[in-house]
Amino acid sequence: MTHPMHPDQVATPPQLVRRLVDEQFPHWADRPLTRIRHAGTDHDVHRLGDDLVVRLPVVAxxxxxxxxxxxxxxxxxxxxxxxxxxxxxxxxxxxxxxxTWSVWDWLPGRSVDGRLDDAAADALAGFRDALHAVPTDVAPPRRPHSRGGPLAELDDEVQPAIRRVGDLVDAPRTLALWAEAVQAPRWTDDVWLHGDLLPGNVLADEDRLSAVIDWGCLTTGDPAADLVAGWHLFDGPQRRRFLGDADDAAAARARGWVISQAVIALPYYRDTNPGIVAQSLRALAAVLS
Known part of the structure; x- marks a missing residue:
């Protein structure tokens, strides 16, 4: 990015990352280090050789x-x-x-972008359903205001945000859909959530979905929070295929999650992260269509 995304953002120039790796993990000192350009918001990423990746938080x-x-x-x-x-x-x-920073295995593939096909809709729906089926008896408690809680927790932040970005979206229509989401019936049981099923976090390899990365929003809560991919990654028929048997209440809450993430991101990243801005506007347009 040309300008920092956050007021307190920490820089991670390649020479710093090289020094950290070489001194703390000298057995990897001979591996080439390559910075990865991406539209993420909270980590810098450097590929280390062919099969590792270094992830460094850029904000507290x-x-x-x-x-x-x-x-x-x-x-x-x-x-x-x-x-x-x-x-x-x-x-x-x-x-x-x-x-503290971390080293992970590099997962082959490319971040998906654009609208995916029926096979991808089935694959991602299968992933979502498998995740939601994992027992939550040992899961950590959901953090207040994290993904998957009642949308009403975010109402005081989302309504003003919608009005602030009114020059970019149909604010009255967005406010109406947000109100519908907040008022939708609550879900029955909490499930495990990825919490951030957006284009940059889903990988495809040889035209098939292969991996899901960036689990920093991992929590438990409303299963509708993992339906946001329906508007970020799929057009109408594929979206319906991905949503599966989600009822009207779940679909309404899912639209609310799309709206809340997008309208909060738009003013914050408007001048610093064009990828997030474009992604947010595309998803909002899909919700409003």
Whole structure:
């Protein structure tokens, strides 16, 4: 990015990452290091050789994500039909970089973009259903205001955000759909949630979905929170295929999750992350269509 996305963003130039890796994990010092350009918002990513990736938080609120993934992905992975990241090492703060950082296996494939086909809709729906079926008896408690809770928790933030971005969206229609989502009947049982099934977090390899990455929003809660991919990745027929047997209440809440994420992101990243802005506008247009 040309400008930092966050007021307190920490820089991770390649020379710093090289020094951290070489000193803390000298057995990987001979591996080439390549910065990965992406539209993510909370980590910088550097590929380490052919089969590893270094992830470094760039803002303090993202610092607990790697530990969340390290603890729970081994529990979930055996139940899932698509690959998920495997943790290899944890690095410590040093040389002015203030956060714990991590090394993971590199998963082959490309981040999906655009509208996916029937096979992809079936594959991602199968992944979602498998994740939601994993027992939650040992799951950590949901954090307040995290993904998957009652949308009413976000109402005081979302309504003003919709009005702020009214020049970019149909604000009255968006407010009406948001109100419908907030008022929709509550779900019955909490399930495991990825919490961020957006284009950059779903990988395809040889034209088939292969992996789901970036589990920093992992939690338990409303299954509708994992239906957001329906508007981010699919057009009408494929969206209906992906949504499956979701009832009207779940679909309404899912639209609410799309709206809340998009309208909060738009003003925050408007001048610093064009990828997130474009992604948010596409999803909102799909919700409003």
């Amino acid at each position: 609120w993202a610092t607990d994500q790697a530990e969340l993934e390290r603890r729970w992905l081994p529990v979930l992975a055996p139940h899932l039909p698509l690959a998920v990241p495997t943790h290899r090492a944890t690095g410590r703060p040093d040389h002015g970089y203030p956060f």
